[in-house]
Amino acid sequence: MYKILLKQDLVPNIHLFKIEAPAVAKKAQPGQFVVIRIDEKGERIPLTVADWDKAEGSVTVVCMEVGTTTRRLATLSTGDSIADFVGPLGIPTHIEKFGTVCCVAGGFAVAVVMPIARALREKGNKVISILGARNKDLLFWEDELRSVSDQLIITTDDGSYARKGLVTEPLKELVESGEKVDRVIAIGPSIMMKFCAKTTEPFGVKTIVSLNPIMVDGTGMCGCCRVSVGGATRFTCVDGPDFDGHQVDWDLLFARQRTYLEEEKRSLEQWQHQCGDYS
Numbered sequence: 606m607y608k609i610l611l612k613q614d615l616v617p618n619i620h621l622f623k624i625e626a627p628a629v630a631k632k633a634q635p636g637q638f639v640v641i642r643i644d645e646k647g648e649r650i651p652l653t654v655a656d657w658d659k660a661e662g663s664v665t666v667v668c669m670e671v672g673t674t675t676r677r678l679a680t681l682s683t684g685d686s687i688a689d690f691v692g693p694l695g696i697p698t699h700i701e702k703f704g705t706v707c708c709v710a711g712g713f714a715v716a717v718v719m720p721i722a723r724a725l726r727e728k729g730n731k732v733i734s735i736l737g738a739r740n741k742d743l744l745f746w747e748d749e750l751r752s753v754s755d756q757l758i759i760t761t762d763d764g765s766y767a768r769k770g771l772v773t774e775p776l777k778e779l780v781e782s783g784e785k786v787d788r789v790i791a792i793g794p795s796i797m798m799k800f801c802a803k804t805t806e807p808f809g810v811k812t813i814v815s816l817n818p819i820m821v822d823g824t825g826m827c828g829c830c831r832v833s834v835g836g837a838t839r840f841t842c843v844d845g846p847d848f849d850g851h852q853v854d855w856d857l858l859f860a861r862q863r864t865y866l867e868e869e870k871r872s873l874e875q876w877q878h879q880c881g882d883y884s
């Protein structure tokens with residue numbers, strides 16, 4: 606069992622879990638993920654490592670509630686345990702001195718971007734971060750991201766905080782501005798990543814996205830996480846999760862993400878019925 610050393614509610618539907626997992630902490634690198642299972646009957650879900658502490662033997666993940674497993678996880682507290690915490694999985698994000706890198710984070714993905722931005726900065730890159738959320742109440746880790754960025758731009762869809770609009774607007778202005786941007790790393794909801802890639806494509810700025818298809822084993826065996834990149838079939842769990850956003854077949858990704866929508870809906874209704882939660 607893997608003990609929850611700390612559970613913290615970052616915003617109402619996004620939670621931080623610091624898990625005791627020394628073997629994972631020893632090897633974790635930016636951009637990698639773990640596959641967790643709450644108990645032996647639970648579904649496996651992937652979550653990206655947001656932070657790790659080798660000395661303490663802990664790994665931090667940040668989870669947004671969307672369906673049965675993420676909502677079940679949200680009911681756990683500091684001191685509880687989960688059955689499985691497997692990783693680190695996937696290929697780490699490619700970090701080197703590129704020059705100027707723009708890191709775009711949407712929603713919960715600020716937690717995913719944090720270790721990447723930090724590692725890029727440590728390599729001597731100029732890091733310009735763009736952080737977007739639907740509204741002020743869903744924003745977190747603004748100060749943390751600012752501390753690893755040379756510049757931070759914040760957007761909210763509804764204008765309730767900072768600049769009103771989508772992350773693609775300051776991204777477009779940046780690539781149009783004449784400032785040499787050597788790479789963009791965009792992580793968040795698939796639709797956001799698609800439009801970040803579409804924004805940079807005409808300017809020829811390499812844009813890395815972290816894909817989030819359905820996964821089961823996370824080790825290249827089941828084929829669930831199949832995506833098409835540059836016309837070739839790739840398995841996100843072993844060939845990614847980072848890919849060139851200009852090469853991703855986004856329509857295929859969206860279609861495959863919807864495969865089990867009915868089952869996911871039924872599963873959530875069943876769980877809510879069992880625990881009397883009709884929210």
Ligand SMILES: Cc1cc2nc3c(=O)[nH]c(=O)nc-3n(C[C@H](O)[C@H](O)[C@H](O)COP(=O)(O)OP(=O)(O)OC[C@H]3O[C@@H](n4cnc5c(N)ncnc54)[C@H](O)[C@@H]3O)c2cc1C
Pocket residue numbers: 638648649650651652653654666667668669670671672673674675676713717794816817818819820846862863866869870872
């Ligand atoms: C490599 C990888 C890393 C990931 N890292 C993180 C992370 O660090 N933090 C985190 O919160 N999530 C992360 N995810 C997504 C997370 O794994 C899913 O949200 C989770 O599996 C959903 O399980 P569920 O049972 O709660 O919901 P399901 O019943 O599987 O899905 C419920 C509903 O949510 C939708 N949904 C599924 N996945 C997502 C998603 N990613 N975003 C928005 N809606 C979705 C489904 O289409 C469905 O409508 C990652 C996914 C991948 C592939």
Ligand code: FES
Pocket residue numbers: 819820821822823824825826827828829830831840841842843
């Ligand atoms: S999750 Fe099974 S092959 Fe990638």
